[in-house]
Amino acid sequence: MANFSGTRPVSRHARLVHVVHSTGVAESPSLTAFARGTPATPAFRPPAIQPYVLNKAGLRSDFVGRIELPVSDPWRRDIIPNRAPRVAVCGKRAAYPFAEPRTTSALHRDRTMSTETDRYTSSINRRTILRGAALTSVVGFVGVPAFSTRALATDGILDTCGTLDVVCAIDTSGSLSGSEVANLEAGINAFIDELPTDGSVLVGTVEFGNNGVRNKNDLQNPNGLTVSVSSPRGNTPMAGVIDLADQAVYGDSAARSDAVKLVVLFTDGGPNYTNTTYSVGGYTAPRDASSDWSAASGNGTYDNADTASATVSEGEMAETALVAASVKSPSVGDGDTLIATVYVGDSDTEAMTSGAITQYTDLPTYMADRIASGPEFAIDVDVANVQRLVDDLVAILDDLCCAPCPAAFPxxxxxxxxxxxxxxxxxxxxxxxxxxxxxxxxxxxxxxxxxxxxxxxxxxxxxxxxxxxxxxxxxxxxxxxxxxxxxxxxxxxxxxxxxxxxxxxxxxxxxxxxxxxxxxxxx
Structure with a gap:
């Protein structure tokens, strides 16, 4: 595979490529594309490409497809040696750039260019189409006036967000270095600074590490909160903090019954813990003795607390995934809480036992598949890249947030x-x-x-x-x-x-x- 970075500037030879729907959208949507010509060659347009007005079927939430672009000889000769062409799916909110798998995000790992098949390919779904960076211009579809799409919230502070209560759970375990803690603190505070201060969003924080859950800040307006992350020590009681953070988004005095509930989990590792119960701010985990909140029912304690506190075992990962599933279930917990994960670890299998690796592959995969509310809620980022951390988090909020009715109506x-x-x-x-x-x-x-x-x-x-x-x-x-x-x-x-x-x-x-x-x- 030959990879091309999606973060490089586009050269004069790498013109923007737009993806439009071909025929046959209703049952089996297929995506194809056309490219603008380079200075040296005429416009390359594969045969049988017909611009197609996006319809309801093309925007289905269950739509899954693959982009395949045949690469012509002049395209390969004149574009690829310079910079990777950008490919965009034009629809709904923005256009989705297409290039090298971004190692910093689980959303972007499957975009590659094969020199053997001469095809750019990417697995996409509707949400990833909508997540892209905004274009300066878009295709004017037939019957639809051309317009410039609104930039994502990462271009500036979110103005408003409907009603959202969010608790940030911050890992302070011993595997984090001093510089990593400083970067994590900077990223969390920068994220809080991006939140609207009009009362639509309330945010709280809590730390987990050093055999406990502590330093809780209750839900409050973002403009009144600055986080100072504690020195890293001890293990990672992830199951306990997920339960406690969920209780906080519903139970804090400022919590709102009509708000979307979100827990954001920042961590550099997997679950490892020795205590059987955890408490903070008047909340206790496990919250009850049922098997919804720990591996075995009837005892009200964590049943896979690992005496080898430096390892991430299969049992700890299973029990933590069970707790996360209960938090996300509207029929088990207080509501259908959303969980976003931010993995900032240096090693994808940090401290995992062989059994844990066999069962869960690695920590980013575990976070995306078992803890987060879906891969689109899972971020895998170098903690030193504070801006990327903030951008990816705000992109998640941009999908969750809504705006009040505009004054321009009707x-x-x-x-x-x-x-x-x-x-x-x-x-x-x-x-x-x-x-x-x-x-x-x-x-x-x-x-x-x-x-x-x-x-x-x-x-x-x-x-x-x-x-x-x-x-x-x-x-x-x-x-x-x-x-x-x-x-x-x-x-x-x-x-x-x-x-x-x-x-x-x-x-x-x-x-x-x-x-x-x-x-x-x-x-």
Missing amino acids: LKYEWVETDDAEGDCAGEFVVYDADDRVVPEVDGLRLVSVTCDEDGEPQEACFETTLCELSYVVKAGRDTESDTVTPADTDGVVCVSGIELANPRGKVVSHAISNVVFTCPEA
């Missing part, structure tokens, strides 16, 4: 037919404000796809949104339909369809969308 998306329309659609949506003035789209609401019928009229329009809630009225023919939606329930995408009605002969006719008016939900 907004009307009106379908306008145009003589120069190309492709399946005979026009485009134009945005109007309450005074019928043409205005740009607002932050937090973007039209991302239009599906048209054989007459070129829109039957479906899909919008990406970061708003917490919004209402809309769709007009189709002489009829209207309205709804109030919570985009978080639909993975940030709201699709509006035309209205089906029976004509006088009893035949069901689908009327195309005339306009969609978005408003703020009534209090």
Whole structure:
């Protein structure tokens, strides 16, 4: 495999490559691409590539596919020797850069270029499409006005975040060096500084190490919190701190019942502990004597506490994974708490026994598969790279956060037919404000796809949104339909369809969308 760094600047020979949908999206989505030409060669465009308006099927949460780019001789000769071309999947919030597997994140390990097959390939899912860095420009899909996508929150402080309660659990075990503790402290404080201070986010912290869980800061506004990480000592009671942090996001006096709950676990190793119970801030772990919170029921203690405190055993890893699963389960713990993990270890198998390696492979894999709420919530980063640590964490929050209804509402998306329309659609949506003035789209609401019928009229329009809630009225023919939606329930995408009605002969006719008016939900 020949790897190309995705962090290098793009040279004049490495032009941006956009990925668009080909035909056959509905059942088995396939991705393909076209590239702009280099100064030395004409534009390379593989045959049979047809730009395709992204539709609802192309944005499914269960969509999984692979990008495959045939590499032409001039492309290989003129682009690859200079810099890796960037490939982007254009859809929803941003574009996803494609190049070398980033060793600093579990999300980016599968992007490679094979010199044997001359294909760039990458396994992708919908969430990784949305996680990418914003482009300065994007493809103008047929029927969708071209616009510059909003940059991720890492370009600046998050302004607001719906309602989020988050506790940072910080490893202070003896395997961390003094410089690593300093970098970890800097990263955590920089992350806290990125959080909005409008009251939408409350943050707390707790340390685990040296045979205990201690130094708890209750949930509070981020602008009142600065973390001083203790000197590293002792082992890593991970099971206990996960349970205790989860209790805190629900039980602290400032905790909010309607908030999204998140535990962020910072660690350089795996679970190893000798105590059978842990307490901090009025909370005790295990929280009860059931087998939901320790390996065996009835005794209210951790059953795999390892007398060899310097090792990470299979039993400790299994018991900790059990606790994490209970925390994440809405039917077991206080709610469906999300867990994000930040692995900053120097060795992927640090202190793991042979049995633990056989069962769990390595610590980053264990964190992503058994502790975090999914690979997209697992970060693997060099602790010296403080900025990357912060960027990756804020990217996770950017997916979780939502924004209040904007003052610019109501907004009307009106379908306008145009003589120069190309492709399946005979026009485009134009945005109007309450005074019928043409205005740009607002932050937090973007039209991302239009599906048209054989007459070129829109039957479906899909919008990406970061708003917490919004209402809309769709007009189709002489009829209207309205709804109030919570985009978080639909993975940030709201699709509006035309209205089906029976004509006088009893035949069901689908009327195309005339306009969609978005408003703020009534209090």
